[in-house]
Each structure stands twice: as C-alpha cells, then as structure tokens.
Amino acid sequence: VEATASTGGQLMPPIMGAAAFVMVEITGASYLSIITAALLPALFYYLSIGAMVHFEAGRVNQQRSARASWPEMRRALVRLPPFLVPVAVLLFSMIYGYSPILAGFYAFLALVVVTTVRKETRLDLSGWIDALVFGAKNAALIAVACATAGLVVGVIEVLGVGLKFASAIFSVSNGVFFVTLLLVMIGSIILGMGLPTTAAYVIVAAIAAPPLVNFGMSPVAAHLFVLYYACLSAITPPVAIAAYAAAGIAGCDPIRAALHATKLGSAGFIIPFAFAYYPGLLLQGSWGDIAGAILVGTMVIFGLAIAIIGWFTRPMSLAWRAAFGLASLMMLYVTPWTTVVGVIAFGALITGVYLSRPKEGEAQKESVPVFEGTEK
Incomplete structure (x- = not known):
C-alpha cells in the first residue's frame, strides 16, 4: 500500500x-x-487504491480502528494547515506565470516564515545548516539524474x-x-x-x-x-x-x-x-462529457476493485468477480452501446449483491461456531 x-x-x-x-x-x-x-486521473488512482484497501480489509475481516485514535488524527490535522502555505505559494506563483525556479524560491521563503513563527518547528542555527546540507544533497542527486537523462x-x-x-x-x-x-x-x-x-x-x-x-x-x-x-x-x-x-x-x-x-x-x-x-477525464470538452466521464470512471474503478479483490459486503465467487470485471471492461470500451450495457450490467450486479445478502439473523447464526457436545 x-x-x-x-x-x-x-x-x-x-x-x-x-x-x-x-x-x-x-x-x-x-x-x-x-x-x-x-487532477481527475490522479483522484481516480487514489480512489481505486482506497477501494481496494477497503475491500481487502473486509475480505480478511479487519476490524475498524478504535475511536480512541481519533484525537491524535485531529491533532495532526490541526497542525497541517501552516505547512500548506508554502504549497499554496508555489502553486499560485506557477499559475501567475513565474518560472519554476522563482516559484520554488518564493515557496522556500514562505516555508522559512512558517517554521519560524511556530515555536515547535522553529530551527536554530545548527538546524538550518543541517537542512541546507540535506537539501543540497538531494538537489545534487536530482541534478545528476537529470543531467544523465539529458x-x-x-x-x-x-x-x-x-x-x-x-x-x-x-x-x-x-x-x-x-x-x-x-x-x-x-x-x-x-x-x-x-x-x-x-x-x-x-x-x-x-x-x-x-x-x-x-x-x-x-x-x-x-x-x-x-x-x-x-x-x-x-x-x-x-x-x-x-x-x-x-x-x-x-x-x-x-x-x-x-x-x-x-x-x-x-x-x-x-x-x-x-x-x-475520454478527454472528459482531463477536464476537456463539454460539461456533459466531463460529468459522464466522472460517472463512468467511478463505476469502473469500483467494478475493477470488486473483481480483483473478490469482496463486496461479502466474499464474491469467481462468477461474480468475472461479471463485475466484464461489466467494467464494457464500460471502458469506446462505443456508446457497450458503455450503456456496461452501466446497466454494473447496476444490476450491485442490486443483485444487495438482494442476495443473507438476512441479519441468518448471518449471525452462521457466524456462531457450533461444537460437539454443546447444548442448543
């Protein structure tokens, strides 16, 4: 992962x-x-990873994390925004047409301000020297790699x-x-x-x-x-x-x-x-093309995740996995009728999975082990 x-x-x-x-x-x-x-292709990439990790956790019956760990997550999120300032400076500098070198310099200045203002991230002289040495070493590695590629x-x-x-x-x-x-x-x-x-x-x-x-x-x-x-x-x-x-x-x-x-x-x-x-995935074309690409892309991501991992609310048999994989591939095919058939097939498969789920009482009964000699 x-x-x-x-x-x-x-x-x-x-x-x-x-x-x-x-x-x-x-x-x-x-x-x-x-x-x-x-933007959209990258979001779909991480959506697919998240879906596969979630389905894999369900397949191996991984328990959810305890709520006791949530305060630590909240503290981490509270500390995060100041470090987004250099990223924002770099982004807007590039959007406004500055060169990558100048935009990186402005982002570095913003990072210096952010780390200096906050007491817990403030560096002393030796810290700044170590940071500059570390940055120079990494820059040298990138420079050598790019020079070789050149x-x-x-x-x-x-x-x-x-x-x-x-x-x-x-x-x-x-x-x-x-x-x-x-x-x-x-x-x-x-x-x-x-x-x-x-x-x-x-x-x-x-x-x-x-x-x-x-x-x-x-x-x-x-x-x-x-x-x-x-x-x-x-x-x-x-x-x-x-x-x-x-x-x-x-x-x-x-x-x-x-x-x-x-x-x-x-x-x-x-x-x-x-x-x-589908250029709509690159946010090119009409709003209808973009919306259609997002909708179909989301269904394809989840269909492939189910087919590969083999779990969705319950373990999937090989036939179910093959059906989800086929529906996803049909949605990817460029002719309109195959896309429509794939969307309909995906919706029918999702509906079939939910309708074929065991009832809550039956699922609980099946999950309780029965040993020899145990009284009913």
Missing part, C-alpha cells in the same frame, strides 16, 4: 514532483492547464532513435490506436525502470510521447500518458524500486511486495487508456 500510494504522489496535482515543471518547458503548456488535466536524450536525438521508435510503433500497430497505446505503455515502463521520476519522464517524453502526438493526441494528454507509466514502473516487477524500498522497511519479500503493489495499482495502468479515449 505504501509503495503504491507513494508512487501516485508524482501524479497528484498541484506539485506532481518536478516532472510537472519539466512538462511545462517541454510542451509549452501552462502550469495551470497541466495540473487541471492531471545526455541520453541528446544521444537519442543525434542517432535518430526517437524517429526509429516512432516508425517501429506505427509499423507494428498498423495504425491501430489501441495497439499504439499498448506499445507506448510497454516502452514507457521499460524506459522508466530504475530511474527517478524526473529523469524517467525526460527520457519517455523524448522517445515515447511523439508517436502519440503524431497520432492526434494533445501534447498534454500524450505527455501525461507516458508520465503515468514512467512512474508506475516503480512498482512494476521485476525492477519495482519503490516496492523494494518498502519491502526493506517491512522486512518482507520484495517480489511479493511488488506483485501486491501492482495489484493495488492496477487501475493506474488503465486510467491513461481511459483519458486517451
């Missing part, structure tokens, strides 16, 4: 790591248009690998849009494996995004498509560096952690295909 959720942080506006700032420079689009387009991109341009990659995709896909998306997805995952997000994005933006733009996708949509799979390579076996890091903390098998992370993040592998066919 940790590896999957942390990977999605690179896809969630308004920050999106450093990749969004690089995307502004490469695509020429405004920062506001990029974070607006990325060299790779330069070699690619000189050798014409990007054009060869695009022509190879078109020849293999034979002009079929879905096959093109599938090949670009595979290429982006392979190119992004083992790299930091920004470096991975720089490489896939130079190699994998141009074929999609040439196919007619908007530059923002094409670059978000390849960014998703460059990020998801962090939880995709066999490399899965995020899953390996999480497994090191948890003390578990890294391959099993990667497989579970891939299962929990499975919707993330489908969302880019969805917004490639």
Whole structure:
C-alpha cells in the first residue's frame, strides 16, 4: 500500500514532483492547464487504491480502528494547515506565470516564515545548516539524474532513435490506436525502470510521447500518458524500486511486495487508456462529457476493485468477480452501446449483491461456531 500510494504522489496535482515543471518547458503548456488535466486521473488512482484497501480489509475481516485514535488524527490535522502555505505559494506563483525556479524560491521563503513563527518547528542555527546540507544533497542527486537523462536524450536525438521508435510503433500497430497505446505503455515502463521520476519522464517524453502526438493526441494528454507509466514502473516487477524500498522497511519479500503493489495499482495502468479515449477525464470538452466521464470512471474503478479483490459486503465467487470485471471492461470500451450495457450490467450486479445478502439473523447464526457436545 505504501509503495503504491507513494508512487501516485508524482501524479497528484498541484506539485506532481518536478516532472510537472519539466512538462511545462517541454510542451509549452501552462502550469495551470497541466495540473487541471492531471487532477481527475490522479483522484481516480487514489480512489481505486482506497477501494481496494477497503475491500481487502473486509475480505480478511479487519476490524475498524478504535475511536480512541481519533484525537491524535485531529491533532495532526490541526497542525497541517501552516505547512500548506508554502504549497499554496508555489502553486499560485506557477499559475501567475513565474518560472519554476522563482516559484520554488518564493515557496522556500514562505516555508522559512512558517517554521519560524511556530515555536515547535522553529530551527536554530545548527538546524538550518543541517537542512541546507540535506537539501543540497538531494538537489545534487536530482541534478545528476537529470543531467544523465539529458545526455541520453541528446544521444537519442543525434542517432535518430526517437524517429526509429516512432516508425517501429506505427509499423507494428498498423495504425491501430489501441495497439499504439499498448506499445507506448510497454516502452514507457521499460524506459522508466530504475530511474527517478524526473529523469524517467525526460527520457519517455523524448522517445515515447511523439508517436502519440503524431497520432492526434494533445501534447498534454500524450505527455501525461507516458508520465503515468514512467512512474508506475516503480512498482512494476521485476525492477519495482519503490516496492523494494518498502519491502526493506517491512522486512518482507520484495517480489511479493511488488506483485501486491501492482495489484493495488492496477487501475493506474488503465486510467491513461481511459483519458486517451475520454478527454472528459482531463477536464476537456463539454460539461456533459466531463460529468459522464466522472460517472463512468467511478463505476469502473469500483467494478475493477470488486473483481480483483473478490469482496463486496461479502466474499464474491469467481462468477461474480468475472461479471463485475466484464461489466467494467464494457464500460471502458469506446462505443456508446457497450458503455450503456456496461452501466446497466454494473447496476444490476450491485442490486443483485444487495438482494442476495443473507438476512441479519441468518448471518449471525452462521457466524456462531457450533461444537460437539454443546447444548442448543
């Protein structure tokens, strides 16, 4: 769960790591248009993780957390707002057209003010020195990764690998849009494996995004498509560096952690295909298109979560799981009649699950174990 959720942080506006700032420079689009387009797909990604975690908790009969822990949560939420000030400064600076460097500088100044005003977060001289050293080390790592990625991109341009990659995709896909998306997805995952997000994005933006733009996708949509799979390579076996890091903390098998992370993040592998066919997910088009995309997308997320985890108010049989999965895939298909049939099938399945639930008395009777020799 940790590896999957942390990977999605690179896809969630308004920050999106450093990749969004690089995307502004490469695509020429405004920062506001990029974070607006990325908002709904990122929310769907986390909605799918939340649904799968909830259904998995129900499947293993995990008890809810005690109310005694709620005061700690409230105290944490009370302490949170001041630290949102630098984020807000960074966001509005980028929206108003400042460069990423200048916006980051203003956000840093806001962070200094916030930490100085509050007594519990105020730093002394040694604290500031440690913070600056820590920041310089992290900046150096990012700079080296981006410089290396820049060299790779330069070699690619000189050798014409990007054009060869695009022509190879078109020849293999034979002009079929879905096959093109599938090949670009595979290429982006392979190119992004083992790299930091920004470096991975720089490489896939130079190699994998141009074929999609040439196919007619908007530059923002094409670059978000390849960014998703460059990020998801962090939880995709066999490399899965995020899953390996999480497994090191948890003390578990890294391959099993990667497989579970891939299962929990499975919707993330489908969302880019969805917004490639439904621009409403990128908040593009009419209000009707956007509302329809949100409604269908929500049902698809829950349908896939039920099919993958196998639980919804009660354990699901293989037939129920297959039915939910089929209905979700039908809603994803681009022809209107399959979408309508998928929506109707999903509604019928949800209704069937609720109508077929055992009554409260029967459920309680079944849950009480009966031992030999026990009096009735």
